[in-house]
Amino acid sequence: MRATAVREGGTGEPERTVLHCARFRLDLSTPVVMGVLNVTPDSFSDGGRYLELPRALERARQMVEEGAALVDVGGESTRPGAAAVTEAEELRRVIPVIERLAAELPVPVAVDTRNAAVMRAALAAGAAMVNDVAALSAEGALDAVSASDAAVCLMHMQGEPRTMQQAPRYGDVVGEVRAFLRERAGSCVAAGIGRERIVVDPGFGFGKTLAHNLDLLRGLPAIAADGIPVLVGLSRKSMVGQLTGRATADRLAGSLALAVLAALNGARIVRAHDVGPTVDALRVAAAAAAAPGEGGA
Ligand code: 7PM
16 A cells, blocks of 8 residues: 655655654554544443543553554534534543543543634643544634644535434535535645645545435545545444344454555544554454555555
């Protein structure tokens, strides 16, 4: 797999795609895995105040041990169909976790949010990336990121999480998603966010039918050709359910197949729940797909 995005190094050196995430430099020459850490009150917990933090820290450490190159912390404010979470609740869920993880993990911590106040608090707490399913469209979001040296993931979504799956519609899904991502990246650059800090994401499942998702998977090379590293989130998604008939917990094999295909089509960051298996799958795929003599990962 060849670098197509931000290139560092002079002539004669191998191409490198390097993402700047605050104090971190992430080498994307071969695809890496972003581990998903959901911070939501669950049935084992106590509404979050005492048990949530140690459980989240333990899970994040485990994902890094399994090879995660980044950890994405989300308070589920952006989940399709999810009930709205207030800003205060989102802050209460994610900020203590980000503070602890940023202090102890050897990898960048991302915050998954659409809210500018949550972005600012997370960046102050040490987050090195903002992962925004709304591509910094909220009031103050562009400013929050440009005031930092963190990276940003700009995701495409048609509609709003609560209703986006009701009737997704495109003329040319790949062309429209690609144009949108280019436009948002341009707005970021105009706001002072350097290109070396930007990744884009077609937003699988966010206002897309199965046919749209498959078109986007096949269209990834065109999106990657714009030269901005591509992140994909396919792990356990409903498209895997539609293709296999399996429930969320039984979608690992299908998710790995999609992760490998996305990487072969140019994705540089794969967001996944099952970090270890995804790291293995991508490592094998990268070695098998490497040019003769390149030797793979
Ligand atoms: C229910 C449905 C729970 C969907 C969670 C989800 C993405 C993301 C999510 C993605 C980026 C999930 C999604 N998906 N951020 N956040 N890209 N950048 O499967 O595809 O985790 S939430």
